[in-house]
Amino acid sequence: MTFKFGALSLMSSIKYGLVDCNNFFVSCERVFNPKLWNRPVVVLSNNDGCVIARSKEAKALSIPMGAPAFQYKQTFLRHDVAVLSSNFSLYGDMSERVMATLEEFGFPLETYSIDEAFLELPSDIPETIGTEIRNRVLTWTGIPISLGVGITKTLAKVGSDLAKKRDDGIFFIRELPKNLPVQEIWGIGSRTTTELNHFGIRTALELIAQSDTWIEKYFPSALLRVVLELRGTPCLSVEEIPTPRKSIVSSRSFGDLIKTLAELKAAVASFVAIAAEKLRQDSLRASHLGIFVIGKDRIAHSASSPLSIPTSYTPHLIKTAHGLLEELYQEGSYRKAGVMLSHLVAEKEQQLDFFAAESTENLMPLMDQINRRKGKRTLFFAAEGINTDWQSTSKRCSAHFTTKWNELLKITI
Numbered sequence: 001m002t003f004k005f006g007a008l009s010l011m012s013s014i015k016y017g018l019v020d021c022n023n024f025f026v027s028c029e030r031v032f033n034p035k036l037w038n039r040p041v042v043v044l045s046n047n048d049g050c051v052i053a054r055s056k057e058a059k060a061l062s063i064p065m066g067a068p069a070f071q072y073k074q075t076f077l078r079h080d081v082a083v084l085s086s087n088f089s090l091y092g093d094m095s096e097r098v099m100a101t102l103e104e105f106g107f108p109l110e111t112y113s114i115d116e117a118f119l120e121l122p123s124d125i126p127e128t129i130g131t132e133i134r135n136r137v138l139t140w141t142g143i144p145i146s147l148g149v150g151i152t153k154t155l156a157k158v159g160s161d162l163a164k165k166r167d168d169g170i171f172f173i174r175e176l177p178k179n180l181p182v183q184e185i186w187g188i189g190s191r192t193t194t195e196l197n198h199f200g201i202r203t204a205l206e207l208i209a210q211s212d213t214w215i216e217k218y219f220p221s222a223l224l225r226v227v228l229e230l231r232g233t234p235c236l237s238v239e240e241i242p243t244p245r246k247s248i249v250s251s252r253s254f255g256d257l258i259k260t261l262a263e264l265k266a267a268v269a270s271f272v273a274i275a276a277e278k279l280r281q282d283s284l285r286a287s288h289l290g291i292f293v294i295g296k297d298r299i300a301h302s303a304s305s306p307l308s309i310p311t312s313y314t315p316h317l318i319k320t321a322h323g324l325l326e327e328l329y330q331e332g333s334y335r336k337a338g339v340m341l342s343h344l345v346a347e348k349e350q351q352l353d354f355f356a357a358e359s360t361e362n363l364m365p366l367m368d369q370i371n372r373r374k375g376k377r378t379l380f381f382a383a384e385g386i387n388t389d390w391q392s393t394s395k396r397c398s399a400h401f402t403t404k405w406n407e408l409l410k411i412t413i
Contacts, residue, residue, distance in 0.1 A: 015234065017107075017119040017149045018156040019133065021098060022164065024115035024143070025053035028094045029084055031142035032401045032409055040081040044069050047253050048085055048395060085394035093402045094143065101140045105133065110238045118153055120238040130170035148173060153236045154229035157186040158204075176230065180204040187226045192219065204230055244344070245282060250275040251338025257296060258334045261326070264293065266385030268325055269318045271339040273384060276314040277368055279341060285310035287343035289317060291324050296333040303328050310345050314364060317341070318383050375404060 021027060025043040030036045040061055043053035051058075051067045061079055063072055069083070076083050095114045102109055108120040121129070130147050137145050148159025150173040159173035161184065183193040185204055195218070201207050208230050215224050225235040250271040258264050268291060279286060290304030303324040311317065321339060367379050377384075399407040 015121060015123060015151050016153045016156040016238070017121050017130075017133075017147055018112075018153070018160040019098075019102060019117045019119065019137070020146045020148075020160045020164070021095075021115035022144045022146055022169070023053060023055050024095075025086065025091055026055045027143050028091050029087070029398055031094070033398065036082055040079055041084065042069075042076070042081060043084050043086055044396070045086060046394075047255060049253070052086065083396055085397040087398050087400065089400050089403045090398070094141065097141045098137055098143055098145075101137050102133070104136070105129075108238045118156065118238050121149065127170075127172055130172070131168070134169055145169065147171070151232050152229040152234045153238075154186055154226060155232070158230075176204050176208075178203070178205060182207055185226065185230070187222065192223060195219070244346075245284065246344060247340055247342040248275045248278050248286070248344070249338060249340045250278075251292075251336065253336045254334065258337075259332070261329050263385075264329065264334060264337060265322055265325060265383065266387075267337055268321050268339060269381060269383035269385070270388075271337065272317045272321050273314050273381060275339050275341050276312050276317050276364070277371075279312040279344070280364055280368060283347050284344045285312045285347050286317070286341035287345060288341070289320050289324070290340045290342065291321050291328070292338050292340075293325070293328055293334050294336040296335055298335070301328050304340075306343075310343075310347075312347070312364065314381065318381065322383070 026036070026041045029041065029043070036055075038057070039055070040057035040063075041055040042051045042058050042063060044050065045052045048069055050069060051063060051065060051072070054063055054065065058081060061075065061081070063075065063081070069076075075081065091114065098115075099109070099111050099117060102117055102119065105119070110118040112118055119133075130149065134145055134147055137143060146160055146163035146169045148156045148161065148163045148171050150156040150159050155173050155176075158176070158180065159171045162173065162177070163169050163171035180203055182188055182196050182202060182204060183190070185207075188196075196202070196207065199218070201210070208227055210227070212224060212227075215227060228235050252267070252271065254267065258267065286307060287310045288304060288306050290302060292300050292302035294300045305320055305324055307316070307320065371378050399409075401407060401409050
């Protein structure tokens, strides 16, 4: 295959594919509710605050990403827009189904995000593979996808963006679009875009025409890797083994302002329990714990503490978090709080403490197993409280069709 860049021509082969689920959150909702098809749909963030996903019909109404829902209430009513609360447990499960379907093809796969994955394809792969991948994912999961294929991951990303504009949803990129803006290139942020524009560079073709020496002189090395990838030189490989987590954050905005220390402790304990379960799922332990709270005035306060030994034992983590919270707390109203577990180590690689008390951490996997089988909060810690009025408001949430037995889709015949 010949890859052309103006006067530059390289003989190379297609190697990488980027699968991108179209309007993923909306598509998940449509799988279980056909009434949403061909209708403008938006999905809202926690507390039903801002728009975080839009169908193409909603985009056509000029409803922007991140739009405050209350400001567009009349637009929603005027155009019969379906407004839904986010249902992340459903979206996460559907994502796993999409990735499992892609794995069936046997190509090296890297899950890049909840709705994107890179595939490493043989150099002689026929273009018909694009249609086969797209049809199988749609048939097995109900999720429509776009597929961009190029000789580098960055070019595959460009191809994926172009595929979204095609009816067949597939684009094998052979040359860069003439007027592709630099701000639309994967890996180039707003600050770098501003600096490039300062030098009169506004398109991808103008960028790759610059010398490596000039790029290295004025920009970080990361930009040179982007340029090399745009020229057709692979610098990024498919990572089949996910990069280990460096930290885990669990936080929420409250449905109603919290005004007492007891309520705040219950919320923080719940966040710790969620984060600790994620630790155990990845066979990790935390060496450091931090918390933050945000008051009604939107000012954040934080505190952190090292842990005596790396742990994923929820009671120990809750006790540490509550100690930090007592240091931070001041009378007033709070709108948000969160917990961060960091300095993570593999549970088989941690340094043990000869003077530590006998471990009871084997109780946690049993608790996790029961909650997976019987549903979340079948077992929970008293510190989390029974009353969860502080939880985020989600008045328009759809059923958990794939993660709760009592909410399976029911069809009346």
